[in-house]
Amino acid sequence: MKKHLDELMAKRGLDAIIITGTGDHNPAMVYMTGGGHFKASVVKKAGLLPVIYCNPMEREEAARTGLTAKLHHNQKTNPAAQADEIRWMLQDAGLANGKVAFYGRVEAGEFMAILEELRKCAPEYILVSEPQDNLLMETRATKGESEIARIRKMGQITTRVVGRVADLLSSSRVRNNHLINSADSLLRVGDIKKLINLWLAEEGAENPEGTIFAIGRDAGIPHSSGNPEDILELGKTIVFDIFPCEEQGGYFYDFTRTWCLGHADDQVMQLYQDVKTVYDTVVKELKPGQLCKDHQRFTCDLFEKMGHPTILSHPGTTDGYVHSLGHGLGLDVHEAPWFSTNVEVNDHLVPGSVFTIEPGLYYPERGMGVRLEDTYLSTTNGSFEKLAEFPMDLVLPVRKS
Numbered sequence: 001m002k003k004h005l006d007e008l009m010a011k012r013g014l015d016a017i018i019i020t021g022t023g024d025h026n027p028a029m030v031y032m033t034g035g036g037h038f039k040a041s042v043v044k045k046a047g048l049l050p051v052i053y054c055n056p057m058e059r060e061e062a063a064r065t066g067l068t069a070k071l072h073h074n075q076k077t078n079p080a081a082q083a084d085e086i087r088w089m090l091q092d093a094g095l096a097n098g099k100v101a102f103y104g105r106v107e108a109g110e111f112m113a114i115l116e117e118l119r120k121c122a123p124e125y126i127l128v129s130e131p132q133d134n135l136l137m138e139t140r141a142t143k144g145e146s147e148i149a150r151i152r153k154m155g156q157i158t159t160r161v162v163g164r165v166a167d168l169l170s171s172s173r174v175r176n177n178h179l180i181n182s183a184d185s186l187l188r189v190g191d192i193k194k195l196i197n198l199w200l201a202e203e204g205a206e207n208p209e210g211t212i213f214a215i216g217r218d219a220g221i222p223h224s225s226g227n228p229e230d231i232l233e234l235g236k237t238i239v240f241d242i243f244p245c246e247e248q249g250g251y252f253y254d255f256t257r258t259w260c261l262g263h264a265d266d267q268v269m270q271l272y273q274d275v276k277t278v279y280d281t282v283v284k285e286l287k288p289g290q291l292c293k294d295h296q297r298f299t300c301d302l303f304e305k306m307g308h309p310t311i312l313s314h315p316g317t318t319d320g321y322v323h324s325l326g327h328g329l330g331l332d333v334h335e336a337p338w339f340s341t342n343v344e345v346n347d348h349l350v351p352g353s354v355f356t357i358e359p360g361l362y363y364p365e366r367g368m369g370v371r372l373e374d375t376y377l378s379t380t381n382g383s384f385e386k387l388a389e390f391p392m393d394l395v396l397p398v399r400k401s
Contacts (some may be wrong), residue, residue: 001144001352002031008135009046014128015098016045016090017135021106023061025208025249027331028103028136033065035248041086042067043093053089079110083117090125097124103136133336133345141328141336142352147251148377148387151329151354154253155375155388157203158242162255162390164199165192165240169232169261170396179232179261179398189213190228196242205244209333212241212256219258220364222323222371234262234398237368239360243333252333254356255388256373262398268368271361272394275370278302278359282325288382292326292339292347292355299325299359308361312341319363326356329375353378354387 009017019028023036032042032050038058044050052069054062062069070092074085090100102115115127143151172179172187179187192213200207214226219239232238241256258275260268282299300312300321309320324340327333328347337347337355349355355378360371372392377385 001142002139003144005044005135005139006047008138012101012128012130012135013099014046014101014135016043016093016095016100018043018086018089018100018102019104019136020102020111021104023065023248026105027140027249027335028105030249030331031136031140033067035250036061036064037248038062041089043089045093045095048094051089051093079113079117080121082114083121086114086118087122087125090122095125099126099128101128101130101135103134131344137336140330141347142350143330143354143377144352147330148352148354150246150251151253151375152387154205154244154246154251155255157200157205158244158253158255159388159390161196161199161203161244162240162242162257165196166259166396168192168195169259169398171399172232174234174262174398177234179234187232188228189215189226189230189232192232193226193228200244204247206247206249207242207244208249209243211243212239214239214369217364217367219369220362220367221318221369222360222362232261235260235264235268237264237268237370239369239371241371241373245333249331251331252329253388254329254333254358254373254375255390256358256360256371257390257392258370258372258394259396260394261396264395267366268370269394271363271368271370274303274306274308275359275361275372276392278306279357279372282359283357283376283384286349286357286376286384288378289348289350292337292349293341296325296339296341303359303361319365320361321359322362323358323360326358326373328353328355330354349378349384351378351380 019032019042023038038061040054042050042052052062052067181187212225214224215238216236218224219237238259243254245252300310303310303321309317326339328335328337358373362369375387
């Protein structure tokens with residue numbers, strides 16, 4: 001959590017951090033400022049409150065963050081001038097020398113040129129690079145009450161929209177084994193995605209990373225978003241993975257259901273039951289403080305005992321269980337804690353962890369895939385709370401015509 005920022009800076013030997021870029025769709029900046037309509041830099045010296053530096057046109061927006069707001073003293077935009085501006089901000093924040101780390105979403109090539117100039121003009125500062133488990137990612141790995149409330153609200157919005165999709169599909173007419181829309185045309189994946197975006201916007205949410213709504217063979221490829229032209233056909237598996245966020249790039253929610261319209265054959269039913277069994281078993285076995293990688297290994301063991309290949313027993317497999325059990329969730333869809341056995345960090349489930357549980361099985365050449373996903377909170381009393389409820393039925397009934 002943010003209250004541990006100074007402690008974690010000291011642990012990493014950092015004298016200051018700088019967050020740069022826009023105030024929206026920029027997780028590090030949103031985390032430090034609450035977000036807003038501005039492009040700015042935030043400088044935090046160890047032991048002091050952060051200061052936001054902006055141009056005059058955005059001074060009011062910057063002031064709304066509640067941070068001390070100051071104006072840039074140099075409006076030039078070439079790399080040398082911007083490097084000099086960073087040096088000035090560090091000095092203005094009270095840091096004469098020391099180790100400095102940078103965060104925020106910026107244009108990589110442009111910012112690299114600025115840092116090269118900064119190394120020339122300000123050798124008194126040591127510019128530190130950080131790997132995946134960087135300072136802010138470690139800080140963001142646990143959430144406070146206000147953050148949890150915002151994620152829970154996004155869960156309510158998400159499941160309401162999913163419910164509207166389910167109602168639409170169930171109320172649509174059927175012709176020749178396909179769903180028909182109100183205009184008597186074939187209902188397609190692209191039609192559903194447009195409505196999802198509309199309904200999310202009506203709820204005050206955004207969908208910046210799109211939606212997975214994949215049917216048939218595409219459902220067997222975990223990150224296939226689905227072909228907009230695919231027709232909604234009865235009996236085929238549909239993987240519906242939706243991960244919207246608050247307006248202006250705030251907190252995300254992540255949720256998946258697998259549906260078959262009207263009916264499911266025996267192969268699909270068995271695949272679904274295997275995933276549901278693993279989901280239920282893993283959730284029951286969650287333990288506070290346990291290494292996230294252990295939950296991934298446990299999941300692989302369960303699927304392998306059912307006869308499915310996994311990435312543990314068959315690295316690189318495209319059939320069976322091909323991804324990790326879950327991931328942290330917050331201002332990014334994917335953040336710490338990490339469950340994969342391939343990452344170098346050793347994350348644990350601790351109070352304040354918000355994470356997904358999403359086992360799945362995929363057989364693209366058999367034209368099917370199944371995934372179930374919910375978002376959970378590790379609570380302070382040692383239990384685990386699902387942040388939004390929604391039915392897990394495989395078969396969606398459809399209207400008889």
